[in-house]
Amino acid sequence: MEWVFDGIGTELVSLLIGGILGGTIGYKIGIKNKISQCQKGRDNANQVQVGSVVNNGNSESRR
Numbered sequence: 862m863e864w865v866f867d868g869i870g871t872e873l874v875s876l877l878i879g880g881i882l883g884g885t886i887g888y889k890i891g892i893k894n895k896i897s898q899c900q901k902g903r904d905n906a907n908q909v910q911v912g913s914v915v916n917n918g919n920s921e922s923r924r
Contacts, residue, residue, distance in 0.1 A: 902908050 900908050
């Protein structure tokens with residue numbers, strides 16, 4: 862019966878440490894990957910963006 866509680870304790874500690882480390886590393890990777898776009902046009906210019914646009918987690922295809 863003692864091995865059951867030793868296994869549960871080890872599992873919980875490793876889950877906690879893995880969650881904290883994984884979350885921290887994932888957050889740092891997510892912060893570094895920023896996409897910026899710049900368009901230059903003069904007065905009365907028509908500009909079109911083609912591709913996948915992500916708006917609040919919803920992906921839309923625009924042409």
